[in-house]
Amino acid sequence: NAGVTQTPKFQVLKTGQSMTLQCAQDMNHNSMYWYRQDPGMGLRLIYYSASEGTTDKGEVPNGYNVSRLNKREFSLRLESAAPSQTSVYFCASSEYGTGGLTGELFFGEGSRLTVL
Amino acid sequence: KQEVTQIPAALSVPEGENLVLNCSFTDSAIYNLQWFRQDPGKGLTSLLLIQSSQREQTSGRLNASLDKSSGRSTLYIAASQPGDSATYLCAAGANNLFFGTGTRLTVIP
Numbered sequence: 001n002a003g004v005t006q007t008p009k010f011q012v013l014k015t016g017q018s019m020t021l022q023c024a025q026d027m028n029h030n031s032m033y034w035y036r037q038d039p040g041m042g043l044r045l046i047y048y049s050a051s052e053g054t055t056d057k058g059e060v061p062n063g064y065n066v067s068r069l070n071k072r073e074f075s076l077r078l079e080s081a082a083p084s085q086t087s088v089y090f091c092a093s094s095e096y097g098t099g100g101l102t103g104e105l106f107f108g109e110g111s112r113l114t115v116l
Numbered sequence: 117k118q119e120v121t122q123i124p125a126a127l128s129v130p131e132g133e134n135l136v137l138n139c140s141f142t143d144s145a146i147y148n149l150q151w152f153r154q155d156p157g158k159g160l161t162s163l164l165l166i167q168s169s170q171r172e173q174t175s176g177r178l179n180a181s182l183d184k185s186s187g188r189s190t191l192y193i194a195a196s197q198p199g200d201s202a203t204y205l206c207a208a209g210a211n212n213l214f215f216g217t218g219t220r221l222t223v224i225p
Contacts, residue, residue: 004159033212042120043160043205043215058212059117090159105150105213107160 002026004108006091012114013081021076021111023091031094031103032074033058034066036087037110043090049074081115088112118143118209122216129196130224137191137219139206144184150213151180151191152205160205164191196223 004025013019025032033048035058045058049068063085065077074093078085089111094103119142129135139149147168152160164173164180166189172181179192189206203220207213 035215040217042217043207045212045214048212092160103148104162104165105152105160105207106162107152109159110157 004091004093004106006089006108006111008111009109010112012116013078014116015082017081018077018079019081019113020078021089021091021113022073023075023108024073025091025093025106026072027093027095027106028071029093029095029103029106030071031096032068033092033094033105034064034074034076035090035092036060037090038087046076046089078113081113083115086113086115118146118214120206120208120214120216122204122206122219124219125217126220126222128222128224131196131198133196133223134192134194135196135221137193137204137206137221139189139191139208139216141187141189141208141214144187145210146184146208147210148213149180149182149189149206149208151178151189152207154203154205154218163204193221196221198223198225 007022034046035043037043047066049055052071091108092105096103121140150165151163166182177194203218205218207215
């Protein structure tokens with residue numbers, strides 16, 4: 001099993017450009033998440049989807065949009081990239097959906113984004 | 117908002133030593149506490165998950181404990197090996213997990 005797969009692994013953008021990060025999981029998990037990791041700040045939740053058809057804001061949602069395309073796929077879109085969005089982005093999934101329990105989190109390998 | 121703190125930020129030990137990594141959190145109303153390992157340039161690998169009704173979990177040389185009343189968790193690594201060198205992260209929360217900034221462990225051969 002591949003687990004959680006993210007694409008692309010690396011991307012360089014210019015300020016104002018848009019792009020979409022793709023994430024897919026093959027564990028039949030209900031919940032999916034997007035985090036960003038910055039030096040000295042730990043991982044911070046951007047958006048999450050507790051179940052297919054639902055999405056909610058996390059700690060740092062500004063400048064991002066998400067789409068839960070189906071149970072397997074959860075994409076993150078930057079409409080107008082800014083240098084402050086230079087970061088490493090991680091997608092994760094967990095078994096539980098509604099009820100607020102996260103269950104055990106499984107992560108992808110990360111997408112390293114640089115905005116010039 | 118849940119605040120998760122990990123001390124120390126970095127730790128170096130000789131091979132074979134037993135060690136303890138610390139994690140503290142401010143809000144004891146958590147559902148889960150999870151420990152992860154992160155190698156440089158890689159994603160996070162789940163090590164142990166402790167649900168709120170549990171006090172500890174064990175996997176091989178790893179043992180994690182949870183004390184909700186004091187807002188603390190510890191990760192015990194027995195007989196450390198150079199391959200254990202990595203950054204160890206803890207995360208705690210209810211609806212969502214909040215992460216600490218990690219402890220970077222170096223095991224010296």
